[in-house]
Amino acid sequence: MKADTLIVIAKEPVAGRVKTRLQTEFTPAEAAALARASLADTLAAVRNTPVRRYVLALDGQSGPWLPSGFEVVEQRGDGLAERLAEAFEDAYAGGPMLLVGMDTPQITRELLDVDWADHDAVLGLTEDGGYWALGLRQPDRRALVGVPMSTDHTGADQLARLRLLGYKVLLLPMLRDMDTPEDAAVLAACFPALRMSRLHGRLQHSASPGLLFEKALSGARVVATGIDGQQVPSLCEVDRWQAPADEVDRLALSRCEGPVLDIGCGPGRIVTALAERGIPALGVDISAEAVLLTTNRGAPALRRPVQEPLPGEGRWGSVLLMDGNIGIGGAPALLLRRCAELVRPDGLVLVEVDPDDNLDDTAPIILHADGGRRSRPLPWARVGTRAVLRHALAADLLATEDWRTPHRAFLAFRRAPATLRQASYR
Template sequence: MRAGTLIVIAKEPVPGRVKTRLQTEFSAHEAAALARASLSDTLAAVYSSAAGRRVLALEGEAGPWLPAGFHVLKQRGAGLDERLAAAFEDAYAGTPMLLVGMDTPQLTRELLDVDWAGHDAVLGLTEDGGYWCLGLREPDRRALVGVPMSTDHTGADQLVRLRKLGYRVLLLPTLRDMDTPSDAAAIAALFPALRVSRLHRRLQHAAHPALLFEKALDGARVVATGTDGRAVPSLAEVDRWRAPADAVDRLALSRCEGPVLDIGCGPGRIVTALAERGIPALGVDISAQAVLLTTKRGAPALRRPVQDPLPGEGRWGSVLLMDGNIGIGGAPGTLLRRCAELVRPDGLVLVEVDPDDNLDDPAPIILHADGGRRSSPLPWARVGTRAVLRHAVTANLLATEDWRAGGRAFLAFRSSTASRLARAN
C-alpha cells in the first residue's frame, strides 16, 4: 500500500512571515527566498511521486512557484494541530494520505512512495524533535488535535498519540528541517543540487553589506577585508562605536557649532554626547539598526543616504564625518562636496582621517561574518590627511585645524569662500 494522495502543508513565502529564525543571518527577503526555494524543491519531489493526487494545503496565496497538477486547499483551524487535522479531512478522497511540510527540501520520490502495507500510519521524525511527514489511511482528528506542536518533543508526542489509538506505525528515516542558518548550511552541503542549496551558496557570497554591518552593531563578530583578502581594520572599533563617547570624541565635539549633522551616525554615541552638551544634533545613517540604536539612546536620527535630500540643507553649523566615514561611497571628494552643500557658509566640516597621513586607498571592502556569509563589495575609501586635503580643494573647503589624540587623527574645514570673506573683514 502506498499513499494515494500526497499533501503539502505550507505557508506562502512572504518576507517577515516565513523562516524568521533564518533572519539571524539573512534578511527577511532572503529568508523568504530560501523558503520559496525549499517549497519548490518539496513540490518537485511530490510532483515526481507515484501518487494519484497531489494537494497543497496553503496559508496565503499561490504564486508562480506552484507547478501544475496540484489541488489547492485553504488551511483552516486555529493551531497547527487543528490545521493538520483539517488538511487530512479536506484532502480525503477515499485512499491513504501522506502529509509533508515545506521544510525538508531533501525529500525524494523513494521516501514519498514508501510501501506501508500492514501499517495504519506513517511518521517521519526530524532531528529537532518534530516530524516531517505523517501518513493516515483516513482522517482522524483524535490523532492530531491536542498534540503539542513546535516543541522539541512534538514528534515523540505524536508517536505516543498514534500508538495510544492502536495504530501500527511505520517510522521513516529521520530528516533535518531547514529552520536555522546552520540547518540551511548543512542541507546545502549535503544536497548541493537542490534549488535551495544553489540559492544558499549565492546568498552566502553576496550579502548586502548593510545586513552584516547591522549584525556587527548587534554584537556579532564581523571583519573586513579588501577584495584581495587582506585584512582591513574598518570594523575593528565597533565596540568603541557602541560605547558612550570617549575623551577623544569629546575633544573633537568641543569644536562643534550647532546645529550638528552626524553623517554615518552608527549607534549614536556622537549625537547622544552632543545632546548632553545641549547642542542640537541629528544623526543620519542608511542602517535601520543604527537608527534604532540611536533613537533608543534618546537622540534623533534619520535613515537616509547622505546624497538624498536632508533637512536643513545649507544651514547646519557643523557636519561630522567621524570614525573614518569620509570613506562612505568610496569617493571622498564627492562626499566632501556634499558636506559643503549641507553646512552653512561659515560652518564647520569635521573629518576623522586615517592616522597614516599618506594613505589613499579607494578599494572596496568585503565584510565577513562568523557564520560564513560575506558581503558583496562595499564602495569605501581609507584616506589620510594628504588625500583629504587634496579632495577638500575641489570642494572649496579650507583646512583650519589638524590635530591628533589617542592615536586618532582629525581635520577641520570651513568654506574657502567664507574664510576669504572673514580675512577681508
C-alpha cells in the same frame, strides 16, 4: 499498501512571513528565497513520486514555483493542528494520504514511496522534536486537534496521540528540517544538488553589507577586508563605537558648533556625548540597528542615506564624518560636496581621516562574518590628509585646522566665502 494522495502543506514564500528564524543571518528577502527554493525542492520530490493525486494545501497565493499536476486547496482552521486536520479532509479521495511540510527539501521519492504494510499511520520525526511527515488512512480530527505544535516535543506528542487512538504507526527515517541558519548550512553541505543548497552557496558570498554591519552591532565578530583579502584596520571597531566617547572624541567635539549633524552615527556615542554637553545634535545612519541603539541611549537619530533630503539642510552649525566615515559611498569628493550643502555658510565640517597622510584607496571593501558569510563589495574609501584636502578644495571647502593624536587624525573645514568661490570659477 502505499499512499494514494501526497499532500504538501506550505506558506507562500513571502519576505517577512516565512523563515523568520533565518533572519539572524539573512535578510527577509533572502530567507524567503531560501524558503521558495526549499518548497520547490519538496514539490519536485513529491511530483516525482508515483501516486494518484498531488495536493498543495497553501496559505497564500501560488506562484511560478508550483509545478504542474498539483491541486491547490486553501488552508483552513485556527492554528497548525486544525490546518493539518482540514488539509487531510480536503484532500481525501477514499485512499491513504501522506502529508509533508516545506522544510525538508532533502526528501526523496524513496522516502515518500513507502509501503505501509499492516500499519494504520505513518510518522516521520525531525531532529528538533517536530515531524516532517504524517500519513493517515482517512481523515481523523482526533489524531491532530489538541496536539501542541511548534514545540520540541511535538513529534513525541503526535506519536503518543496516534498510539492512544489505537493506531499502529510506521516510523520513517528522522530528518533535519530547515529552520535556522545552522540547519540551512548543514543541509546545503549534505545535499549540494538541491536548489536550496545552490542558492545558499550563492548567498554565502553575496550578503548585504548592511546586514553584516548590523550583526556586528549586535555583538557578532565581523571583519573588513579589501577585495584582495587583506584585512582593513579601523573598520568594524564596534567595541569602541559602543563605548562612551573617549578623550580624543571629546577633543574633537569641543570644536563643534551646534546644531550638529553626525553622518554615519553608528550606535550613537558621538550624538550622546554632544547631548551630554547640551549641544543639539542628530545622528543619521542607514542601519536600523544603529538608529535603534542611538535612540536607546536617549539621543535622536534618523534612518536615512546622507544623499537623501535631511532636516535642516544648509542650517547645521557642524557636520561630522567621524570614524573614517569620509569613506561612505567610496566617493569622498561627492560626500564632502554634500556636507557643504548641509552646513550653514559659517559652519564647520569636521572629518576624521586616515593617519596615513598619503593614503588614497577607493577600492571596495568586503565584510566577513564568523558564520562564513561575506558581503558583496561595498563602495568605500580610505583616505588621508592629502587626498581629503584635494577633494575638499573641489567642494569649495577651506581647511582651517589639521590636528592629530598618536593614532587618529582630523581635518576641519569651513565653506569658502561666496566671493572666493565666484573668483575660482572665472
